[in-house]
Amino acid sequence: MYGMRLKKMELAKRVMVFGLLLSWAVLSIEVLAVTTEVLPSCDFPAVYNFGDSNSDTGGISAAFLPITLPYGETFFRKPSGRSCDGRLVIDFIAEHLALPYLSAYLDSVGSNYRHGANFATGGSTIRQQNESIFVAGISPFSLDFQVAQFTQFKARSINLYNQARNKSSSSDLAKLPIPSDFSKALYTLDIGQNDLSVGFRTMSDAQLRATIPDIVDKFSTAVQQLYQQGARTFWVHNTGPIGCLPTFMFYLGTPKPGVLDQHGCLKSHNDMAEEFNRQLKDRVIKLRKQLPRAALTYVDIYTAKSKLISNASDQGFVAPLKVCCGYHEGWNHVWCGTKGKINNGSEVYGASCKNPLSYIMWDGVHYSEAANKWIAGNILFGGLTDPPVPLLRACYRDTNM
Numbered sequence: 075m076y077g078m079r080l081k082k083m084e085l086a087k088r089v090m091v092f093g094l095l096l097s098w099a100v101l102s103i104e105v106l107a108v109t110t111e112v113l114p115s116c117d118f119p120a121v122y123n124f125g126d127s128n129s130d131t132g133g134i135s136a137a138f139l140p141i142t143l144p145y146g147e148t149f150f151r152k153p154s155g156r157s158c159d160g161r162l163v164i165d166f167i168a169e170h171l172a173l174p175y176l177s178a179y180l181d182s183v184g185s186n187y188r189h190g191a192n193f194a195t196g197g198s199t200i201r202q203q204n205e206s207i208f209v210a211g212i213s214p215f216s217l218d219f220q221v222a223q224f225t226q227f228k229a230r231s232i233n234l235y236n237q238a239r240n241k242s243s244s245s246d247l248a249k250l251p252i253p254s255d256f257s258k259a260l261y262t263l264d265i266g267q268n269d270l271s272v273g274f275r276t277m278s279d280a281q282l283r284a285t286i287p288d289i290v291d292k293f294s295t296a297v298q299q300l301y302q303q304g305a306r307t308f309w310v311h312n313t314g315p316i317g318c319l320p321t322f323m324f325y326l327g328t329p330k331p332g333v334l335d336q337h338g339c340l341k342s343h344n345d346m347a348e349e350f351n352r353q354l355k356d357r358v359i360k361l362r363k364q365l366p367r368a369a370l371t372y373v374d375i376y377t378a379k380s381k382l383i384s385n386a387s388d389q390g391f392v393a394p395l396k397v398c399c400g401y402h403e404g405w406n407h408v409w410c411g412t413k414g415k416i417n418n419g420s421e422v423y424g425a426s427c428k429n430p431l432s433y434i435m436w437d438g439v440h441y442s443e444a445a446n447k448w449i450a451g452n453i454l455f456g457g458l459t460d461p462p463v464p465l466l467r468a469c470y471r472d473t474n475m
Contacts, residue, residue, distance in 0.1 A: 121168060121171065126267060132180075136182075137180045144399055144426040193223050197212045228251075235250045317340035318340075372460040391433065397438045411424055
């Protein structure tokens with residue numbers, strides 16, 4: 075009898091616990107439903123982007139020598155100003171928001187700026203660099219210049235919009251931003267990789283690490299200046315695992331034990347990227363307190379790219395650090411889309427591979443369209459963001475700061 079009584083008590087406790095769990099589940103669903111109802115999806119009418127070649131849709135190509143085929147061959151079927159065979163993450167962001175691809179600010183011919191503009195240029199840095207693009211590949215359009223260009227763009231476009239509206243010129247109005255959209259737009263930033271690249275070439279690891287606070291300070295200043303111009307929603311990408319870019323391995327030779335990780339990436343370079351990202355995230359958290367009307371989302375591109383590289387075969391890709399475009403055999407390196415002579419004296423063309431869709435790395439420095447699509451799919455829905463919100467809810471300020 076006593077045993078039966080214990081069993082009945084245990085059964086009653088289990089039923090009670092199950093009931094509580096069920097009540098919590100129902101309550102959670104109700105709260106989620108209310109939250110979803112109260113907070114509709116953000117309606118971003120435009121995107122303004124700042125960055126480097128990871129998000130440049132034609133800026134550096136318009137400013138200097140145009141990027142030629144095979145760049146652009148996979149999706150656009152022609153050169154598109156992008157350092158990729160097709161679309162970039164910023165292009166997938168635009169698609170996700172049902173907006174046109176961003177026209178580069180520096181590419182004025184035939185551009186439409188109604189739904190935003192792209193100020194990114196390949197080779198850009200956060201800090202100004204005393205280097206030439208023709209020698210080191212560093213863009214003169216650092217982040218502070220990009221913000222200055224945006225400030226000028228905003229002022230001039232509003233002036234032109236008002237002039238066209240007063241003249242009832244619909245054809246002129248159609249390609250200009252609507253002034254009220256500047257405060258409603260999404261402001262994306264993807265920059266910092268080249269600051270580290272310059273440091274790897276010109277400094278010791280200790281010296282480069284010491285410059286990171288200043289790099290982050292200048293990034294913070296840029297965000298504050300955009301805020302003063304009316305920007306309210308920021309989508310901030312951290313930098314990727316730079317030590318996994320094949321270009322850093324081309325001239326490495328036979329590395330000593332411990333230099334590379336299990337994926338063949340330079341551990342010291344990735345450690346530096348992680349330190350930059352740590353300080354960047356801390357600054358974003360501080361900016362949330364400093365900018366009372368801003369919604370800032372920190373996007374973990376590093377983890378997204380690392381996950382792809384570590385699970386390449388499971389995701390249908392070939393060896394993660396294998397380069398699709400260019401000729402790289404031994405010490406012979408002919409870059410994507412160029413011609414060059416190799417050691418035996420013959421001329422080689424840096425062609426693209428037969429199936430770019432199966433490659434993560436496009437040209438040794440930039441990711442392929444297929445990789446960019448995979449990365450975008452892993453960041454757009456809040457799984458790798460802080461706060462953990464999808465892009466379509468990024469306009470709401472985190473009230474749990």
